Amino acid sequence: MIDLRSDTVTRPTDAMRTAMAVADVGDDVFGDDPTVNELERAVAELLGKEDAVYVPSGVMANQIALRSHTTPGDLVVMEAEAHIRGHESGAPAALSGVTITPVAGHLGVFTAEQFLAAAPPPPKDLPSAQHDPVALVTLENTHMEAGGTIWPLEATQAIVATAGDLGIATHLDGARLWNATAATGIPEATYAEGFDTVSVCFSKGLGAPVGSAVVGLGATIERARRYKKMYGGGFRQAGIIAAGALYGMEHHRERLVADHDNARRFADAVLEIPNIEIDLASVHTNIVYFFVAAAHEVIDRCAADGVAMLAMAPTRIRAVFHLDVSVDDTDRAIEVVRNAMTKEQ
């Protein structure tokens, strides 16, 4: 099966498994797992931040960041299709007691003007208790629902600067920040500049089996460690999996451009197939969305022919390119989609 459902489906390579097998371990809850500590040091350094905490998943990374920046009742501004809003099981309300103020972006990106409209300063003629406080703004780079789209650096910086003026904290969901860097050459630390916290995932494009991190100022990460424990994320000899994350971060960032090339190759070819629509402007990195009349029927036919994809909506299909998909696999997937569409007519 050529599995294009997600970049989370990758299996650790032999070299990654070897690194994991020989990893030095300890009890992470006591803070004495040397491999976890090394991963946290390395990812904090790469992102230009003081400290980091290694956690089991991207959802946990985002949610402990939200909890660390807010108190129940606060408002949090984010793009309407953000992963935190639509794909984290309602956790912002359930775990932090916050309300999300959604902003409709273009390709996942919104402007400082839109942000200001969603987070207006308190009116002078009202008592402050009458004003609902926006405590946090979050961005997602790359933006999954928009197609793995990249936030332009200037747009990011404009939001960070506006948030600074308003005294609003900033969090970047950088689950696939590595892809933005591979595509543009702009270092992760440059994208991360000014954000109070950034979450990154090791288990997506980097091919590690488990884990994400939150990076930020030492005091914020100390708070995040408390919520990691509270949410049941205190794992013990986690160095075994942290070694896979370290290996992925050291060896698999640069190769992400190959995934982007395959995504573009797929998108260009699928565009030529009758009855398929694609917005090529949304294909920036490793994710391709395309539109057909009946997505479930098409993915069922493709699966029967050895290519797995996801129907994200009744007419929308997602194909994601990753470490375990070669150029030949990409060409085969194009062929399978073409056949499935021929059968549809």
Ligand SMILES: Cc1ncc(COP(=O)(O)O)c(C=O)c1O
């Ligand atoms: C942008 C984004 N953030 C966060 C997550 C959550 O990661 P996880 O599935 O590891 O919890 C995902 C997962 O696909 C994602 O796409």
